[in-house]
Amino acid sequence: MAFLQSLSLFQFKNYKEAQSYHFDSPVVCITGKNGIGKTNLLDAIYILSFTKSYFKHTDNQLTHKGLQGVRIEGNYLINNQSINTTLIFRNEKKELYYQGALYKKYAQHIGKIPCVMIAPDDLDLINGGGEMRRKFIDMLIAQISPEYLEHLMCYQQALKSRNLLLQEMKMYQREDKDILDAYSNELIRHGQIIFQKRCVFLQQLIPTIIAQYQLLQNDQEPVSITYKSQLHEQDFKQLIDSNYLRDRSSMRTQVGIHKDDLEFMTNGLPSRTFASQGQKKTLLFACKLSEWIVLKEHHTFPPICLLDDLFEKLDPERSQYLINWIGQQSTGQFFITDTDAQRLTTNFQKNNASIQLIALT
Ligand SMILES: Nc1ncnc2c1ncn2[C@@H]1O[C@H](COP(=O)(O)OP(=O)(O)O)[C@@H](O)[C@H]1O
Ligand SMILES: [Mg+2]
Structure with a gap:
């Protein structure tokens, strides 16, 4: 079980003064008016797992405006072991500590504290370009297999170098075939x-996403998901060789796993263009719940689950489904934000789930 027992923030976004929060329940509800820092608090928890913000904020943007230095510290109970993780960013330098020891590479931390963020506005996963879906898959596999992340980083480095060389070859009319x-x-x-x-x-x-989708969806419009990759059709070496001239003239590597995608289809048509808003949200939730399920199966414990603005953005039926789903989980820790404390407590009381309420002021 991964359980966050306390979180301390110093000069983190709107948390200017040092603040500590203690968590003693599997379901933690964070309430407070808009702009008070609910999402920021979830982001701090996310950062402790992934070493960077969920919201594409740069490390500089994490520091309270006009000040220098930020510190985020979390104390966890993971498989009955006390775990401390601290992130410090100052003087343009980020340091990450695990049990007091400084990491040489942040990548070594990924997967130690598995975590899933579910924010209903995340429709980029369905509407956006392939890189959004690759990131989803990559961050998920990386949390399960550290070697995967290593290979991915080496691949990205080689891709960058190769593209740079292709540009230089064109610019200087050179032929650096060996390199x-x-x-x-x-x-x-x-x-x-x-x-x-x-x-x-x-x-x-x-199959997990499809099963979750069917559980979430009432009107049963069929959904299909396909892993698209040029490598399904052709060996990677052959692909590279046969695209040499195209790569040279476009100065970019046109083939490879950086072009992979996950294709979502609703009723036989691409979901990004043809699915309704509701169907897209359902698909998004199905993906995220599946992320949680798959991570739980691979680790010996479920990931920490962060649910941002759930009830404001979801219709009552899907909200109810999620509350029941959370209530049914015998293990795992869930952090849920809402502007309306009453709505949260009533929803969970119906389910007899014990919750901790933290009202931010
Ligand atoms: N680096 C920063 N320095 C100071 N304030 C920040 C920083 N980053 C974000 N904020 C402030 O945090 C607030 C938003 O917090 P947020 O967690 O999104 O609120 P909520 O989710 O409760 O609506 C905004 O008022 C924003 O100006
Ligand atoms: Mg928010």
Whole structure:
């Protein structure tokens, strides 16, 4: 079980003064008016798991405006062991400590404290470009397999170098075939492993998402999800070789696992263009709940679950489904924000779930 027992914030976003919160319940409800810092508090918990903000905020934006230095500290109970994680950002430098020891690489931390953020406005996962879905898959697999993240980082580095070289070759009318081949080999080596891992992992994730979707959806419009990759059709080396001229003229690597995507279809049509807002939200929730389920299966405990503005953005039926779902979980910790404390307590009382209420003022 991953359980956050306390969180301390110093100069973090709107938390200017040092603040500490103690959590003693599996369901923590955070209430307060708009702009008070509910989402920021969830983001702090997210940062302690992923070393960066959920909301694309840069490390600089984490510090209270006009001040220098920010500190976020969490004390957890993970499988009956007390775990401390502290993040400090000052003088443009980020430091992350785990049990008092400074990490050399932040990537080593990913997966230690599994965590899922569910924010209903996140429809980019459905509406946005492929990079949103790749990020979703990557961050999920990375929390399960540290080697995956290593391969991904090596791949991205090789891709960057290869693209840069392609630009230089064009600019200076040069032919650096040997160096280009070296980068291509790096891409192929790491890309093949990433592709294999995505295949195996998505075989588990996709049916889980579809099952969750069906549980959430009443009108039963069928949804299908397909893992798209150029590597399904052709060997990566052949792909690279046959695209050499195209890569040269466009100065970019046009083939590889950085073009992979997850294709969502509702009723046989692409969900991003044809699904209704409600269907998209359902799909998003199905993805996020599946993330929680799959992480729980791979670790020996469920991830920490952060639910932002759930009841304001969801219709009563889906809200009720989620409350029941949370109530049914015998393990796991859930942090839920809402402007309306009454709404939260009434909803959970119906379910006999014991909750901790934190009212931010
Ligand atoms: N770096 C920062 N310094 C100071 N205030 C910040 C910073 N980042 C965000 N805020 C403030 O935090 C508030 C938003 O908090 P948020 O957690 O989104 O509120 P809520 O979710 O309760 O509506 C805003 O008033 C915003 O100006
Ligand atoms: Mg908010």
